[in-house]
Amino acid sequence: MHQVYLDNAATTPIHDKVLDVMMQTLKNNFGNPSSTHSYGRSSKSIIESCRKRIAGHFNASASEIIFTSGGTEADNLILTSAVKDCGVSNIISTKIEHHAVLHTLEKLEKDYKVNITYLPLDDFGSVRTQDLEIALKNTAGKTLVSLMHVNNEIGNLLDLHAIAILCKEYNALLHSDTVQSIGHFNIDVKETPIDFMVASAHKFHGPKGVGFAFLRKGSRLKPFIHGGEQERGMRAGTESIHNIVGLAEALDIAYEMLQEDKAYILDLKSYFISGLKKRFPNIQFNGCSGDLTKSTYTLVNVRLPISPDKASLLQFQLDLKGIACSRGSACQSGSAQGSHVLEELLEGEELAKPSIRFSFSRYNTKEEIDYTLQVLSEFLKN
Numbered sequence: 001m002h003q004v005y006l007d008n009a010a011t012t013p014i015h016d017k018v019l020d021v022m023m024q025t026l027k028n029n030f031g032n033p034s035s036t037h038s039y040g041r042s043s044k045s046i047i048e049s050c051r052k053r054i055a056g057h058f059n060a061s062a063s064e065i066i067f068t069s070g071g072t073e074a075d076n077l078i079l080t081s082a083v084k085d086c087g088v089s090n091i092i093s094t095k096i097e098h099h100a101v102l103h104t105l106e107k108l109e110k111d112y113k114v115n116i117t118y119l120p121l122d123d124f125g126s127v128r129t130q131d132l133e134i135a136l137k138n139t140a141g142k143t144l145v146s147l148m149h150v151n152n153e154i155g156n157l158l159d160l161h162a163i164a165i166l167c168k169e170y171n172a173l174l175h176s177d178t179v180q181s182i183g184h185f186n187i188d189v190k191e192t193p194i195d196f197m198v199a200s201a202h203k204f205h206g207p208k209g210v211g212f213a214f215l216r217k218g219s220r221l222k223p224f225i226h227g228g229e230q231e232r233g234m235r236a237g238t239e240s241i242h243n244i245v246g247l248a249e250a251l252d253i254a255y256e257m258l259q260e261d262k263a264y265i266l267d268l269k270s271y272f273i274s275g276l277k278k279r280f281p282n283i284q285f286n287g288c289s290g291d292l293t294k295s296t297y298t299l300v301n302v303r304l305p306i307s308p309d310k311a312s313l314l315q316f317q318l319d320l321k322g323i324a325c326s327r328g329s330a331c332q333s334g335s336a337q338g339s340h341v342l343e344e345l346l347e348g349e350e351l352a353k354p355s356i357r358f359s360f361s362r363y364n365t366k367e368e369i370d371y372t373l374q375v376l377s378e379f380l381k382n
Helices: 016-028 038-056 071-084 099-112 129-137 160-169 241-256 258-279 308-320 340-345 348-352 366-381
Strands: 065-068 090-093 115-118 143-146 173-176 196-200 211-215 299-303 355-359
Touching: 016 241, 038 065, 038 241, 065 071, 071 099, 071 143, 071 173, 071 196, 071 211, 090 099, 090 129, 099 115, 129 143, 129 160, 160 173, 241 258, 258 299, 258 366, 308 355, 308 366
Parallel strands: 090 115, 090 143, 143 173, 173 196
Antiparallel strands: 065 211, 196 211, 299 355
16 A cells, blocks of 8 residues: 655654754763753754754844744744733734644633734735734734734645844734744745744754744743743743754754745645646635745645535545545544534535645656546545
8 A cells, every 4th residue: 555645734744854953962962951061062062053053044143043842832822921921901813723733822812911903814824914904003002913924734835034024114023833834835025024933843854842932132031931041032941952952953954945845845845736726626725825926835724625525535545555644733633523624615515515624845757647647536426
């Protein structure tokens, strides 16, 4: 049986070079970075070197990078501290953000009486700049805008630069969940005046359990986790040195290979879309995922024209044939709930039809695409 992994938006396979440097670090650099002896100083030096390398990819200062366990922690840190410590009383967002953002907003609304404004979306699930401007004009008090750069389910791309400029014009802070875009798109924080962004290493062939928050200098955020002075006092707990090394190495590789990988993966996505349209004339694409210019090159979310009864067997059949993909966000796996993103965009019969997210990486091939198309064709014909 073929084994085809097309769920890279959920997590990516770790790069061999990343694994190698992590193993070397585990063997040779076990000192606690907070210790003052040579073992500790060596570990601390490695962490600071990684921090500087990571910051360089975004034209940021090393002091603006704080290591976390991943994007969820970073989102929670930024949003919660902005309200508790920086006086933010209004947050503007959308209902198709990642649950790391949405659930945090719900808690902040309940516990701190923060005013949450959810922007309307166009028919494809994209934010209109004019709607954000209207919301900013109608908001009194300190405001934070939280909009994801790349939607993890439908792949829609936000014009981050234009949004950042608009927020600056209205003196609003800007936070973006950039988990799906770090390592896949260039972001220059000197050119784009974003205040906060986040990353998870496992989205770009690094290890799980490590990421970072970019906190623009002068943001005045306070720690979310207490107990020590690590990470310049912003994140207590002994740093996971091998994971941080893996994060830095994976990010270096991602940006070194960015143009080559982007061209290769975009070609795979285009090939897959053409094959789907040829075999299934009535297929539809959720959000902007079928548009090569308005969505990320890394994923496509399709809605198949089959009955609800057959739909219930689709993902099981794909898994049986060795094809890994996702019905919705993998963060909701094990839940009977449908996709909150698609529920916001679709209704009635459209929502009842099965939607599947296929997401790609440098390790996929056209042969795998052909096999997936074949399996889909056979399933829909039977």
